[in-house]
Amino acid sequence: MRIVLVGPxxxxxxxxxxxxxxxxxxxxxxxxxxxRANISQGTDLGKQARSYMDKGQLVPDExxxxxxxxxxxxxxxxxxxxxxxxxxxxxxxEALDEMLKSEGLSLDAVLDLEVPExxxxxxxxGRRICRNDSSHVFHVVYNQPKTEGVCDVxxxxxxxxxxxxxETVRTRLEVYHSQTEPIIDYYREQRLVVTVxxxxxxxxxxxxxxxxxxxxxx
Numbered sequence: 001m002r003i004v005l006v007g008p009x010x011x012x013x014x015x016x017x018x019x020x021x022x023x024x025x026x027x028x029x030x031x032x033x034x035x036r037a038n039i040s041q042g043t044d045l046g047k048q049a050r051s052y053m054d055k056g057q058l059v060p061d062e063x064x065x066x067x068x069x070x071x072x073x074x075x076x077x078x079x080x081x082x083x084x085x086x087x088x089x090x091x092x093x094e095a096l097d098e099m100l101k102s103e104g105l106s107l108d109a110v111l112d113l114e115v116p117e118x119x120x121x122x123x124x125x126g127r128r129i130c131r132n133d134s135s136h137v138f139h140v141v142y143n144q145p146k147t148e149g150v151c152d153v154x155x156x157x158x159x160x161x162x163x164x165x166x167e168t169v170r171t172r173l174e175v176y177h178s179q180t181e182p183i184i185d186y187y188r189e190q191r192l193v194v195t196v197x198x199x200x201x202x203x204x205x206x207x208x209x210x211x212x213x214x215x216x217x218x
Contacts, residue, residue, distance in 0.1 A: 001026060001080045001213070002105065004087065004096075006184060007113030009172045010120040011198050012205065016113065017084040019206045024213075027076050031085030034067045035059070045070070064088070065095045072099070080108075093183045109216050110187040111209055113198040117173060125166045132156030 001024055007013050014030065021028035035053075038046030045067050049059045068086050071077065087093040100106055115123075122141065130136035130151040138145045138158055145152050162168065187193050194212045198205050 001082075001108045002100070003081070003108060003213075004083045004110045004187070005113070006110060006180065007198060008115060008117070008120050008176050009169070010123040011113040011115045012202065013084055013113060015202055016198070016205060016209060017082055019202070020111075020209055021082045023206070023210060024080070024082070026080040026082055027074075028082050028084060029068070029071050029077070029086070031064065031068075031088070034064075034071055034086075038067055061089070061091050061095070065092060065099075068096070069099055087183055089179050090182050090186050093186050107187075107190075107192055109194050109213055110184070110192045111212070112184055112193055112195045113205070113209075114195050115198045119199065120173060121166055121169050124164050124169045125160075127160065127164050128158040129161055130154065130156040130158055 003020075003024075003026075005013050005017050005020070017028045017030065035046075035049055039050050040046070045063055048063050049067070052059045052063075064086060068083070072081060083096075087096050096107075123139075126140040126142070128138045128140065128145075128149075130138075130153070132151065132154050133156065136151050136153045136156070137143070138151070145158060149158050150156075151158055163172075184193055194209075194216050196205065196209045196212050
């Protein structure tokens, strides 16, 4: 299957993408991973991306599209893939359609993870990260540490990242609504959008998504 995963920040896209890709036996292709891989390997595309990122500028669509095209041409993606973070706008969606069309292929579904805005703010603004190890993540509501402000794993100080404050989260949501949300309407016209309520436990959301995909196939 060839699937695009969309949803607002805090919807759990990365987590769901990993589970869904495993269940469907297709690679999870994330924009963040593409950038990191190309930059660390020193590819031409990685150097181009880095030149913009070092200046604090957005990486142009053509560089992102070229990275995605290169990754989708790898042997493990021949039978399908799950895209996470790409396409990010209608221009990228149109480029993806052209890319697939040139190979005689098309998307099977666009999974839209739906989460109420207040829940997004609650999820992200409540996160607390360990200063010693950023993989140690807690939450003031959903995953409280035994001692407030102290990491259960290593005893490090827990803090709120600057981009996790409520004000920043609401700004990120505005960007999502203006830039990324229009691709849902773009794909809805192609009757590809499958909406999945993303509240609840991770496994429950994965089950809903898998059931929605099977229903869509039928």
